[in-house]
Structure formats: C-alpha cells, structure tokens
Amino acid sequence: MTELLSEIISANQKFVQNKQWQEFFPVDGKPQRKAAVLTCMDTRLAGFILPALGLKRGDAKVIKTAGNSLLDNTQDPVIFSLVAAVFEMGIEEILVVGHDDCGIAKLKTEELCGKMQSRGIAPDxxxxxxxxxxxxxxxxxxxxxxxxxxxxxxxxxPLLPKTIQVHGLVMNPQTGQVRVV
Ligand SMILES: [Zn+2]
Structure with missing residues (x-):
C-alpha cells in the first residue's frame, strides 16, 4: 500500500465513523435536473464545476475525460455513457464544458509519444x-x-435521439465564469 492510499483509507474510516456523510443531503442515482455534464479531468474543476453552474450533488451525471473529449460518435465509451444516461436515467440535456488553460490543448503528439517511450513503453x-x-x-x-x-x-x-439538447460552454477555471460557444 502506498502512503497516499493508506492516507485515503484512514480518511475514509474517519469520514464514515464521524458520519460526515450526513453533511451531504441524501440523493438517489436519478439526476434531478435531467442533465449530463461532459467536462475535463482538470483538478481545478473537481468539486468546483457543479457549484459554478448552480448544480448540486444529485442533479446531473458528470462524465470526465482528458480535455472533455471523445474519439468518435459511435464507438467511444463517452457515447456509451451518454446512451446509458439518456435511455436509462432520463437525461434530456447534455453540457460539454471545456475550460481555459486546458493542459490537453497544449499536448503535442510527438512529445507525448517520446515521454511514453522514455518511461519504457514498448515502441510498437x-x-x-x-x-x-x-x-x-x-x-x-x-x-x-x-x-x-x-x-x-x-x-x-446515430445512437442518441435528436430531441436531446446539447450545449457547449467554456469555463474559466479560476472564477468559474462560462461563455457559451
Ligand atoms: Zn482540461
């Protein structure tokens, strides 16, 4: 067990013992606002994006990927997640929320591949x-x-109904201000 995991386990035991979960009002798995948010894995957005959008725990499905991105519109696990969200959980609106200063936008394919190889990932x-x-x-x-x-x-x-509303937003990761794109 790493130091981090051991700290996490111990924090979790305290959370449960002290009944800190009571500070979070009870919610079920159905998203109250019938919304899904696809956003970036950026650490600045964790615990920040929902309050910045006026959404609470229990209001929306939140899907996170690097750069709030997907590869295509039929095979990507993000699409599968949205299919599940729409057909199983009643999602009617999808918000794609990018953010300023996104690290993924700065990645260069060659550099990333070089770093992978230098850490021992097989060239093939x-x-x-x-x-x-x-x-x-x-x-x-x-x-x-x-x-x-x-x-x-x-x-x-082709896997999602045309009645689903899709919105694009870009958030400032410091102030939370969004602009519609
Ligand atoms: Zn990002």
Missing amino acids: AVKGIEDKLRAWLGHFKTIEDNVKWVCRQIQTS
Whole structure:
C-alpha cells in the first residue's frame, strides 16, 4: 500500500465513523435536473464545476475525460455513457464544458509519444496509437473548436435521439465564469 492510499483509507474510516456523510443531503442515482455534464479531468474543476453552474450533488451525471473529449460518435465509451444516461436515467440535456488553460490543448503528439517511450513503453505500442493520438489532439486548435467538435459528435451520433439538447460552454477555471460557444 502506498502512503497516499493508506492516507485515503484512514480518511475514509474517519469520514464514515464521524458520519460526515450526513453533511451531504441524501440523493438517489436519478439526476434531478435531467442533465449530463461532459467536462475535463482538470483538478481545478473537481468539486468546483457543479457549484459554478448552480448544480448540486444529485442533479446531473458528470462524465470526465482528458480535455472533455471523445474519439468518435459511435464507438467511444463517452457515447456509451451518454446512451446509458439518456435511455436509462432520463437525461434530456447534455453540457460539454471545456475550460481555459486546458493542459490537453497544449499536448503535442510527438512529445507525448517520446515521454511514453522514455518511461519504457514498448515502441510498437506507442506507434500503434500515434495516429489516433494525433487525430484526438488535432481537435484542439482552440478550446472552443474542441468543444464545438465534441458537441457535433454528440448531436450527430446515430445512437442518441435528436430531441436531446446539447450545449457547449467554456469555463474559466479560476472564477468559474462560462461563455457559451
Ligand atoms: Zn482540461
């Protein structure tokens, strides 16, 4: 067990023993606002994005990926998650929320592949995903471009009903201010 995991387990025991869960009002798994939020895994957005949007625990499904991105509109696990959210959990609106200063937008395929190889990832494995990585990162000409592209993938997915509303937003990760794109 690492130091971090041992700290997490001990914090969790205290959380349960002290009944800190009581500070969180009870909610069930059905999203009260019938919304799903697809956003970035950026640490600044954790615990921040829902209050910044006026949403509470229990209001929305939250899906996080690096750069609030997906690869395509039929095969990507994000699409599968949205299919489950729409058909099983009554989601009617989807918000794609990118953010300023997104680290994924700054990634360069060659650099990332180089770092993977220098940490011992097999060259064949790196070569095998290089084109996919390039295509993935290619949508980040700007943060807005990526949000628009992702919204379009969701809107045009043959697996999702056309009645679903899809919105694109970009958030300032310090102030929480959003702009609609
Ligand atoms: Zn990001």
